[in-house]
Amino acid sequence: xxxLLGIYNYWIYVVLMMIGFYGVIAKKNLIKQAIALGLFQTxxxxxxxxxAVVDGGTAPIWTTIGDGSIKALGPYDNPLPxxxxxxxxxxxxxxxxxxLAIIINIKWKYGTIEYDEIxxxxxxxxxxxxx
Amino acid sequence: MIDIQANLPALIVVxxxxxxxxxxxxxxxxxxxxxxxxxxxxxxxLTLRMMATLLQSGAPYISYELGNWPRWWxxxxxxxxxxAFILLVVAGVGFITTLYARxxxxxxxxxxxxxVFYAVWILAITGLLGITITGDAFNVYVLLEISxxxxxxxxxxxxxxxxxxxxxSLRYLILGSVGASFILLGIGYLMMVTGTLNMExxxxxxxxxxxxxxxxxxxVAFAFLLVGLSLKMALYPLHMWLPKAYTYAPSAxxxxxxxxxxxxxxxxxxxxxxxxxxxxxSFYAMPSHLILLAMASLGIVFxxxxxxxxxxAKTLLAYSSVGQIGYxxxxxSLANPDGVAGSIVHIFNHAVTKxxxxxxxxxxxxxxxxxxxxxxRGLARRMPLTCGALALGGLGLIGFPLTAGFVSKWYLVKGAxxxxxxxxxxxxxFGSLLALVYVWKLIEAMFFGEPTGRTxxxxxxxxxxxxxxxxxxxxxIYFGVDATFTGETATRAAAGLLGGAP
Numbered sequence: 333x334x335x336l337l338g339i340y341n342y343w344i345y346v347v348l349m350m351i352g353f354y355g356v357i358a359k360k361n362l363i364k365q366a367i368a369l370g371l372f373q374t375x376x377x378x379x380x381x382x383x384a385v386v387d388g389g390t391a392p393i394w395t396t397i398g399d400g401s402i403k404a405l406g407p408y409d410n411p412l413p414x415x416x417x418x419x420x421x422x423x424x425x426x427x428x429x430x431x432l433a434i435i436i437n438i439k440w441k442y443g444t445i446e447y448d449e450i451x452x453x454x455x456x457x458x459x460x461x462x463x
Numbered sequence: 464m465i466d467i468q469a470n471l472p473a474l475i476v477v478x479x480x481x482x483x484x485x486x487x488x489x490x491x492x493x494x495x496x497x498x499x500x501x502x503x504x505x506x507x508x509l510t511l512r513m514m515a516t517l518l519q520s521g522a523p524y525i526s527y528e529l530g531n532w533p534r535w536w537x538x539x540x541x542x543x544x545x546x547a548f549i550l551l552v553v554a555g556v557g558f559i560t561t562l563y564a565r566x567x568x569x570x571x572x573x574x575x576x577x578x579v580f581y582a583v584w585i586l587a588i589t590g591l592l593g594i595t596i597t598g599d600a601f602n603v604y605v606l607l608e609i610s611x612x613x614x615x616x617x618x619x620x621x622x623x624x625x626x627x628x629x630x631x632s633l634r635y636l637i638l639g640s641v642g643a644s645f646i647l648l649g650i651g652y653l654m655m656v657t658g659t660l661n662m663e664x665x666x667x668x669x670x671x672x673x674x675x676x677x678x679x680x681x682x683v684a685f686a687f688l689l690v691g692l693s694l695k696m697a698l699y700p701l702h703m704w705l706p707k708a709y710t711y712a713p714s715a716x717x718x719x720x721x722x723x724x725x726x727x728x729x730x731x732x733x734x735x736x737x738x739x740x741x742x743x744x745s746f747y748a749m750p751s752h753l754i755l756l757a758m759a760s761l762g763i764v765f766x767x768x769x770x771x772x773x774x775x776a777k778t779l780l781a782y783s784s785v786g787q788i789g790y791x792x793x794x795x796s797l798a799n800p801d802g803v804a805g806s807i808v809h810i811f812n813h814a815v816t817k818x819x820x821x822x823x824x825x826x827x828x829x830x831x832x833x834x835x836x837x838x839x840r841g842l843a844r845r846m847p848l849t850c851g852a853l854a855l856g857g858l859g860l861i862g863f864p865l866t867a868g869f870v871s872k873w874y875l876v877k878g879a880x881x882x883x884x885x886x887x888x889x890x891x892x893f894g895s896l897l898a899l900v901y902v903w904k905l906i907e908a909m910f911f912g913e914p915t916g917r918t919x920x921x922x923x924x925x926x927x928x929x930x931x932x933x934x935x936x937x938x939x940i941y942f943g944v945d946a947t948f949t950g951e952t953a954t955r956a957a958a959g960l961l962g963g964a965p
Contacts, residue, residue, distance in 0.1 A: 353641070356637055356641065362633065365637060369637060369640055369641070372640075372641065372644060373640070373644055376644055376647055376648055376651070379648065379651055380651055383651065383654075383655050412660075413651075413654070416601055419601075419605055420604075420647060423604075423605065423608045423612075426608070426612055427608070427612065427636070427640050430612055430615055430616060430636060431633065431636055431637075433619075434615070434619050434629055434632055434633045434636065435633065437619065437622060437629050438626075438629045438630065438633065441622065441626040441629060442626065442629075450630055454627055454630065
């Protein structure tokens, strides 16, 4: 039991990601889909951050101590995943930006952002090709 | 002065990266196109030189440490025969489609957006080249997103001709991001186990695990990566984003995507399945070869059937692409030398064949204004050279002897018999029959129809389009007649992959 609770970060990450995944699949409003996609990716950030944790770890600060040598202040969390996820956050923001730009264009060209209405308009305009 | 030879691997990515950003400032007129041709041409020259250097050195690979950071801390670029070959394909097709793009893009994209179009276009090629050359797993994810984001934008630029480009692009964006996120997760889990991001180190650490086959973290990583990669390479049934994206994208973009984007996805699968996890884990400990073979066979049959039902030539070719990805995946999931070599050869052969065919359709869209099969009727009389190229490419898709498609299918069937998978050989032959049906649909319309309406007034495509089309189609014939270079390269690359090390 304590094992299950001890890794609660991972539970939260999975739950967050699945909420996002559900939204991507089930929501018909394009903006809601984009938000759900963002949530889905945020879950992954939490996963990366969680795996960097070291028991009793602090920030990775190295400093000069009494005798002039340079040492870490104590055990520290792995900084590499933090750096990686900074990159992934930038990527996720860019994905959201491109998605919103496309949705704005859809609003201009179709006058709606509801997936069902757009699909109906596409069918009406004779796009006979099936999925 | 920069030492070009010593920094060759980095320059292959850096030059188009900077060139792409700078294309934004090229203003209007013909300059953006000229700049793009220059940058992609230079990149192609560099990949040619890379291949020559590698062959001359005789070494199994050339390693390059970015910023002189040792590879276990920094990012390593590693070029072996396999990715030197794929780099050549991506940069080569990128250059030829750029040359072609001038008239086509001028026709399809409003004048004031040409600089942005070419900027995004070059960056898309940059991302694809970067994925191919890097030896660092996280770098793969970042460059994958660079190429994906730019490709979403390129597809959406078809909106002025057909607004459905926007919905197609958004659908690709959502599915593509989910796929890329799965890949990111898989890389994360792999890092948890191995503590490194360098592909070779990952492989070595994994091989050191005593309980590799039952380690749950490794299994989860494998599952996420397999699904994510399948989405990215449009393996049936995760191909749903592809047909509409290819149909509504601008013509030049369709050709570039069909020739390179999914191929680089397959290359990533090579790196992860063969390089990092190793053949023993991916194809013997895990049943992934059965799953992949089943999906590939279903893909060959069902997407060829779907292709037969289409009314739009572009959608038809897009569905055919899904089927061709099936051949490529079936080849490498056999995990024997002939199968893997067939898979690598088909990456090249399909890139030139399908690239050439999409370019020909672009020329038809330029002269006739549409690519409905009804528009193609009798077109061979008006545009004999374009239609001839389309027909020859079609023969390549069927796998007609003396075309490149035949060479790949020969390897595939050989590999299938080598692995005692005669069922796959049947699927390959059946797929070729289905390809005959959908290619015949095009040929019948073009050569035996009566031209009407806009088709009757169409002129032959301009020379600036015909030359790139015929270069690609010519290559698909040339490497069908004399497959020494492609065949030998693929066989050696396949041996390298099956040997284990990434």
